[in-house]
Amino acid sequence: MWMKNRLFQKLGGGRLERFGLGLWSSLQLTALKSRKDQEIVALLQEIRRAGRSLCSAFELYLIYSAARAQSRRPGAMAEVGVYRGASARLICKAKGDKLLRLFDTYEGLPESSKEDRGVHKKSQYACSLEDVQAYVNGFANVHFHKGLFPDSAEGVEENEYCFCHFDVDLYEGTKACLEYFYPRMVSGGIMISHDYGLLAGVEQAFQEFFADKPEGIIDMPTTQCMVVKL
């Protein structure tokens, strides 16, 4: 875990990381192009070209595909960690007329804790709520919750979710997502988190939370993990 973070720190979440991710995603897009829905591949291409996402093409595809599969189940959808709206736009495309709640400070990352091993800086990934609203304009039933999660969920009455995407980068935020959403997931509901295979704090939050739960954590070949609620 320590090694993973050292490497990530060197890349710095900056230009080098974006360059590597861009290159990696181009290869992935070529693979997807040969066997997946061309409309979705074109959308992935557009998102990647616009430089809006910190997820690879395979990661974005998985989010889309899981959200689409869940769109026929009861319950709402949510994302915590929206940044510039790339993954949110894909969930919008997949969700049909379902309610989608999008949680973000829209002012970047909060303070990290010791579990995060100093990888990120406060306010990193600051973005604009208005920009994200414009980017997902045209999709119905999308609600924006600006502020620090889980405080920003105060007053939200939904008690049933069928799909949640977490992408908050930090231990405390990931723990808060699991504590809030796990009891609200319908049976068969899917939770996906970015960076489980990359960031020590995210992995630790999942490991601790699911230590006494019946569900297993599915470690994906991307940086993501997935849990299906029993």
Ligand SMILES: C[S@@+](CC[C@H](N)C(=O)[O-])C[C@H]1O[C@@H](n2cnc3c(N)ncnc32)[C@H](O)[C@@H]1O
């Ligand atoms: C890596 S970015 C999300 C990337 C995005 N999903 C994409 O498609 O590229 C992480 C985001 O999480 C948000 N964030 C982290 N912790 C948070 C918390 N506790 N409450 C609200 N937003 C948080 C940050 O503001 C930032 O926009």
